[in-house]
Amino acid sequence: MEKESRTNNIYIARHRKMNFVIENFSEKYFKQVKQIICSNFQNPWKDSNILFKAENSIKKVVVEINSCKVLGYIDGYTLLNEADLLLIVVRKEYQNRGIGSALLKYFLDHIKQKNIQRVYLEVSEKNQTAINLYKKFGFEIYGRRENYYGNGEDAILMKLELNGLEKNADKR
Ligand SMILES: CC(C)(COP(=O)(O)OP(=O)(O)OC[C@H]1O[C@@H](n2cnc3c(N)ncnc32)[C@H](O)[C@@H]1OP(=O)(O)O)[C@@H](O)C(=O)NCCC(=O)NCCS
Numbered sequence: 001m002e003k004e005s006r007t008n009n010i011y012i013a014r015h016r017k018m019n020f021v022i023e024n025f026s027e028k029y030f031k032q033v034k035q036i037i038c039s040n041f042q043n044p045w046k047d048s049n050i051l052f053k054a055e056n057s058i059k060k061v062v063v064e065i066n067s068c069k070v071l072g073y074i075d076g077y078t079l080l081n082e083a084d085l086l087l088i089v090v091r092k093e094y095q096n097r098g099i100g101s102a103l104l105k106y107f108l109d110h111i112k113q114k115n116i117q118r119v120y121l122e123v124s125e126k127n128q129t130a131i132n133l134y135k136k137f138g139f140e141i142y143g144r145r146e147n148y149y150g151n152g153e154d155a156i157l158m159k160l161e162l163n164g165l166e167k168n169a170d171k172r
Pocket of ligand 1: 040087089091094097099101127133
């Protein structure tokens with residue numbers, strides 16, 4: 001990250017010649033988020049999953065400032081002192097440029113401020129890119145659910161203890 005600043009709920013970053021903000025998801029971004037999800041997953045989410053927002057939901061978008069193009073989306077929720085990361089996705093043509101890392105870092109910083117102690121997620125055993133991303137941030141594998149996706153693929157269960165986050169900071 002070359003330069004960054006933070007206001008109440010908008011995070012502005014300059015990264016590899018891109019200026020983008022991370023802000024709360026709102027309906028004006030629905031079409032773009034849906035399109036990004038559909039182009040990345042074989043069984044995309046229902047519209048209602050994208051639009052549903054509970055008090056404890058955390059739904060953020062990365063938006064390129066000049067073009068207003070949504071580049072990525074993250075979705076999760078908190079429950080007591082734990083959080084669940086449901087989805088992180090980056091527009092295909094913008095992947096592998098650090099946007100997923102910026103979004104996940106933002107999510108983790110955000111929940112740390114809410115005194116969340118651990119984060120859980122599930123990821124397909126075949127999704128090595130995502131597994132690499134999560135490991136880079138200190139997530140560890142603690143289990144597996146067989147045939148979780150109904151096509152023979154197992155889900156890998158991962159968790160991150162946020163108290164251990166600092167020791168991984170130099171890896172980012
Ligand atoms: C997973 C995803 C969000 C990562 O976003 P991204 O912007 O491409 O990620 P970054 O550029 O920040 O890279 C973060 C790390 O991911 C891993 N990674 C990224 N691209 C990779 C690739 N092609 N192969 C292997 N690992 C890769 C690396 O560990 C990388 O860290 P490094 O650059 O320090 O080595 C993105 O690939 C994506 O949207 N995938 C499809 C949706 C998905 O599978 N989401 C996760 C399950 S919900």
